[in-house]
Amino acid sequence: MTPSAPPARRPAAFRRATLADRGDVIGRLMIAPALAYVILLVAVPFALAIVLSFSSAIAGEISFNLVGFRNFARVLPDPLFQRALINTVVFTVVSEIIVIALAIAAANVLDAAFVGRRFVRFLLLLPWAVPVSLAAMAWTWIFDSTFSVINWTLKVLGLMSGWLYWLGDPTLAMAAIITVHVWRMFPFSTVIILAGMSAIPPDVREAAIVDGAGFWRRLFHVQLPLLLPVVTVSVLFGVVFTSTDLGVVWLLTRGGPYNSTHVLSSLAFQRGILGADLGQGAAIALFLLPALVIAAVAMLRLARRAEVGA
C-alpha cells in the first residue's frame, strides 16, 4: 500500500458491527442448506436401509412390519447369497491386485519422459471417463458368443482349439467381469499414483542411484514405501467403487449364467427391486457396509496421520 492511496472505505473500527460481520453466523447459514440436504437424503435413507432390512416391506405398500432378524435368517443360508458374497470379495480383491500392479507399472512409464506422453495419458484416462453402462455394453459386444473378436484373434494366433463362450460359462464370465473392472479402474489408480510420484523429490531417487541401488531395489525399498499413502487412497477408492458396482455385472451377465456371477448389489437389485421384496434386498445390500466402514476408517486414519506429519 502506498501512503498516497486513499482509503477505499471507512475503516471497520468506525462502522458498527452488524450481522454481516459475524463470521460464525454466516458460516452456519451457509452450510445449513447443504447439511440439511445431506441429512435428509443420505443419512435418513441410510437409516431407513437398516430399518427396512429388519422389516417385511414390499414395494407398492406403504406400511410395513418389523420382523426382527427374519430377513437375515432367510438370506444367510441361501446358497445364492453366499455365492454373491464370495463373488463380491473375489471380484474386488482380484481386480484391485491387478489394478495396483498395472497402475504402478503404468505410472512408472508415464513418469519417464517420452514423446507423446500427454497424449498417452489422455488415452489412458478414457476408460475412467466413459459412462460405465456404455463401456459395459461395448465389452458385452466384445465378449459376444458368436462374434467375439477375442475368439477370432486367439484362433488365428493358434492359441485356442475349442471355443470360448465368454459370458455363457461361469468361470469365463467371472474373468470377463474382472477384466472390465480392471480396465475401468486402472487408469484412475495410475493417475493418482503418478501424482504421488511427482511429489517425491528427485534427489531421493538420485541418492539411491548414487548408493548403488538397482531398479528393483529402488522400486521396492525407496519408491513404494514413499508411495504407500497414495497407493492406499487409490486402493480404498477402488475397493469402494468395485465392490458396490452394479452396472458392470448387470449389463454383462445379469448375474448369470445359472446365477453364478451375482454380486451383493445385483442380488439386492433382483430381490429388492425386481422381486419387490424390499426387506430382503435391504438385508443383502447391508452386507456391503463392513467394507465401506473399513475403507472410511482407513481414510480417516490416513488423513489424520498426514495432518500430524505435515
Added chain:
Amino acid sequence: MTTPARALRRRLVRAVKRVLLYAAALGFTLFAVFPFYWMFLTAFKQNRDLYVGATNLSHVPWIFNAPPTTEHVALLFRNTPYVTWVGNTLLVGLVVVAVTVLLSVPAGYSLARLTGRWGERLGIAIFLTYLVPPTLLFIPFARVIAILGLQNSTWALLLVYPTFTVPFCTWLLMGFFRAIPRDIEEQAMIDGYSRWQVIRKIVFPLATSGVLTAAMFAFTLVLQEFVYALTFISAVGRMTVSLGVPVALVRGDVFYWGSLMAAALITSVPIAIVYNAFIDRFLAGLTAGAVKG
C-alpha cells in the same frame, strides 16, 4: 580399447530401455483404447461386414472389409429415442448442476473458513457420505420415491442425484477456497468490508474457475449415473442416455449393435474430452483431503 566397447554397450542398454518404455506405453494404451476402437468399427461397419461369425478365420474383424457406412448413425438419430434421451440427460444434468452449485459453494466456503475445527470434522463427514454408494441407498430410495409418488418421473432423478454431487463438490470447493490466501480477505475487512461483502465481492469472483470445475464434474457424474436411473425409470421416453442406450436399444432379444456402439461412441467422446481437461483438479480435490502434503 575397453572404453569404446563400454560406451557402446551403455548406448545399447539405453536404446533397449527406450524401446521397452515405448512398448509398455503402447501396451497400456492399446488395452485402454481397444473398446473405443471397437465401438468405432462397429458403428461404421455395414451389417454384412459386421455380422460375420468369429469362426470365419478368413474374414478379419479388425478392419473395414466393406466400405464404411453411416446407416447405423442415421438409424440412431431417426428411428430411436436417442435424441430424446440426450435431451432428458441435459435437462437433468443442468438442474442437478444448478442445485449442486447453490448448495455446495456456500457450504464449501463455510467449511474452509468460517467453522473452524468443528467444520473440519464436518467436512470429512460430508466427504464420507460420498462413499455411501447408490447400491446401498437405492432400496430405501425406492420406498421414499414410492411414498412421494415419483416412480417413473424425472423428478425422482432430480431429487436423488444431488446425493452424490453435493458431498463431492462441497469437498472439492473446500479445497479451492482454502487455496485463496486469507490475507486478501483480511485486508478487505481492514478496508471496511463486512465479512459478507468480502465473500460476495472478493471470494466468489476469485473462485470462479473452481466453481466451474465443480459444475463440470457434477455434470459428468450425472451423465455417468446408471443405478438410480435403472431403479426409478422404466418408461423409454423418460430415460437418460446411460440408461436408455444399454437397456432400450433392443428389438426383442436382438441388439442394434451398430447403432448401440454409435451411441456409446458419440456420448463418450465429449465426456472424455471434458473429463481430461479437468482431471488434474479433480484428483487434487479427491486426494487433497485424504493426503495432505
